[in-house]
């Protein structure tokens with residue numbers, strides 16, 4: 001790959017040479033016969049030609065004619081109102097329109113034209129040289145303005161925080177660190193991408209961060225996307241009509257029950273019936289889970305002090321408690337506790353213990369009595385993961401001088417791949433406020449419940465430690481899992497162990513915690529990698545929005561100054577260049593990579609130049625992405641100002 005020295009001049013103007021004529025002898029000037037019928041471009045650009053009376057060979061219409069805008073089929077009108085430096089570049093007139101380069105060839109033309117090293121001293125002079133044969137009007141008039149305008153742009157562009165205000169300061173630092181931007185370093189016409197501004201390709205040497213890898217906590221990319229989409233859809237789900245629920249409940253609205261059980265199926269929370277609703281908070285618009293305890297009468301306001309203590313507990317394995325209140329909105333006296341909401345969460349019971357309806361073939365075999373349904377054991381790695389997460393949550397709660405009081409497969413939520421959270425915290429504290437509670441005993445009871453839960457999960461039976469199932473459960477555990485799990489389970493359910501506390505649990509599972517940590521960190525790497533792939537989206541959407549604001553505005557449809565001149569004209573041509581390419585057969589080029597590359601370079605404002613060809617193919621402009629970017633900024637700011 002070859003890169004070529006950038007002209008040392010500050011000018012943006014580059015003479016375009018048709019690549020086919022690179023090695024050909026210099027073209028002869030156009031015949032005078034042709035010239036006198038063509039309108040002088042100085043008239044089109046400046047409204048007058050100072051060489052009109054000094055021998056300029058082109059046609060100079062009377063003053064009123066010159067001011068008339070040309071139609072679209074003619075060459076673009078570039079008036080003196082043009083502010084973009086690139087517009088001041090000399091206009092390229094191809095030898096014949098039939099040789100208009102296709103998308104590919106225009107790039108090749110660009111390459112070819114730029115491939116010869118720029119002469120030194122300043123390239124500008126080399127541009128002036130062929131004036132006599134190339135264009136009848138003086139270039140020197142343009143040079144000053146171009147130089148001065150470019151000098152405003154070039155040297156400090158990357159120093160100006162305004163230009164890069166879309167990027168975090170790290171990126172600015174990165175830009176500063178890259179020698180490419182250093183003033184003393186060689187500059188190139190054809191620039192490499194600013195890699196600090198682009199998402200690098202995923203290194204294949206790190207298989208665990210690749211989007212197709214499946215980690216313990218993070219599924220592969222496609223599944224992750226599906227999961228997130230589904231959650232987003234769930235949050236926006238509308239409640240079924242006719243539920244007769246309150247429209248507004250203490251600042252929450254759009255109540256949707258998460259439990260569809262009816263009648264005798266309804267499960268109880270202790271002695272009380274309970275329902276969980278998803279509801280939207282009117283203040284912040286976020287969804288929350290509201291657990292309602294029906295027909296509960298609060299005797300003392302102090303019962304809510306436990307909720308206050310629970311609301312201070314933040315832990316990745318505990319569903320956060322936000323607030324609690326009593327209400328008569330359900331036509332009874334209900335207690336409502338508000339929790340963080342996890343869309344598509346299922347309870348551990350639903351995921352692992354709930355009897356699944358057997359597949360068709362299996363059901364048929366059962367009827368004939370040839371085969372009994374088997375349960376699918378929870379993998380040992382998953383059991384350890386659950387153990388560590390629950391133990392970690394319990395430790396946090398016990399250290400806060402509280403007890404969980406409800407460690408049960410129906411109250412632990414699976415909120416992601418192998419991610420669990422203890423839910424419904426704080427409710428028992430309110431319900432049992434009047435009963436005397438010994439915190440130490442409550443904490444021991446937590447550990448016993450924890451042990452029962454381990455047995456239940458390993459044996460796929462919620463009553464694994466009761467109803468005479470214990471011996472069978474021990475046998476199943478011994479057969480399916482390593483002895484450490486059984487030892488831990490027995491330790492937790494034992495009543496008389498002198499040293500039973502959560503810290504002792506961690507002493508027993510210490511080595512397994514290391515695995516969990518490794519998997520958690522790998523999951524984080526995977527997620528970071530996923531996030532990296534999404535980084536580009538925001539910048540591209542921002543740009544596309546600006547394009548949408550600027551291009552084809554109906555109120556300016558009849559105003560040629562809006563889209564046929566200056567900044568807007570460049571934006572229009574650039575839009576054509578990005579989106580409306582056609583191949584050599586005239587078919588649309590729908591190359592997404594081309595679009596993304598162009599937009600990324602535009603957003604980064606690179607110095608790389610691009611050749612924009614007018615729709616009538618009679619002229620073209622060479623502008624840098626940096627200049628196009630400033631055109632877009634200017635046009636957008638005009639609109640924004642007008643809007644204000």
Ligand SMILES: Nc1ncnc2c1ncn2[C@@H]1O[C@H](COP(=O)(O)OP(=O)(O)OP(=O)(O)O)[C@@H](O)[C@H]1O
Nearest residue numbers: 258259267268276289339340341342345346347410
């Ligand atoms: N914080 C929450 N975020 C999202 N969903 C939740 C939340 N809390 C509970 N749910 C969901 O609400 C549903 C009902 O919860 P509930 O605790 O009533 O479970 P259950 O299995 O019906 O147990 P039970 O009725 O015996 O208490 C469950 O599907 C659960 O996944």
